[in-house]
Amino acid sequence: MTIPGKRGRPMGTAPNRKHDERLLQQAARNLLFGLSPNATAAFRSLLDEDDPQFPAVLRRLQRQWQQHGDRYLEETRRNAFAQRWRFDADRLEKASPEFSQVVDTFAASSVGQAVLRKYGQNGIPADPLSLGIVTLWDEIVRNSAIGPLRAEELFKQVHADWSATGLEPDEAFLRRFAELCLAQADRLKAHVGAGTGDGNAGREHDHDDGAL
Incomplete structure (x- = not known):
């Protein structure tokens, strides 16, 4: 419906809207990747003079x-970064x-999403690989049950929970718990070995039983 007293087409009905949208997006890409020095030059390269x-x-x-123009540049920049991280994710896989x-499991978890929002903007989680491998791994270890240092930290926490009644875990409990942990570790090792063709995976423990 045309607004009384205002001439021209109703807003949003311009016949060239989709065509212009495509050209504006292409111009933004040209500017972002340095193919054109300014918007007018980008348009000239895209049009038939x-x-x-x-x-x-x-x-x-x-x-x-x-x-x-600023909006088109920002959208193009954001899409370019997203494509880069998808490319990096494919290479990593x-x-x-x-x-x-x-990485995928961590990023999909509620804890991982909270961590990625901390690095993101406007409440949007950052792409995991945008953190860099070192920072990403540090966050995964800090927030997950991964790595020997994290095991020591978590053991202190669960030991406190086990002792909540005032009774320390006895030797039988700790040894059986250790056996269960080692069995699970062997299953994980065997799974990884099967994926890499390691026929010896899971046959030997990587631990010193005398340490228990």
Whole structure:
């Protein structure tokens, strides 16, 4: 419906909207990747200057860029980063499927989402790989049951819970708990070995029984 007293088409019904949208997005990509020095040059490279409508289309695109250019650049930059992290994620999955699964599992968890929101913006979680492998692994270890140092920290916590009644865990409890942990560790080792073709996986414990 046309607003009384205002001439022209109703807002949002411009016949060239989709065409202009595509050109504005392409211009933003050209600017982001350094293919054009400015928006006008980007438009000129995308349009046919021999077309009789070229001057009118160029002016129309320039007006829209003046109003919304920053938004198009930000959207293009964000999409470019997302594509980069997807590319890195694909490379990681091929190079180390086990580690890639750890990252995916952590990122999908509520704890992982909270960590990634801390690194993100406007409440949107950051892509895990945008943290860098070192920082990402530090966060995974800090918030998960992974790694020997984390095991020591968590053992202190669970030991306190076990002793909540005032009774210390006895020797039988601790030895049986250790056996269960070692059995689970062997299952994990065998699973990884099966994936890498290691026929010896799971046959020997990587521990010193005398340490218990």
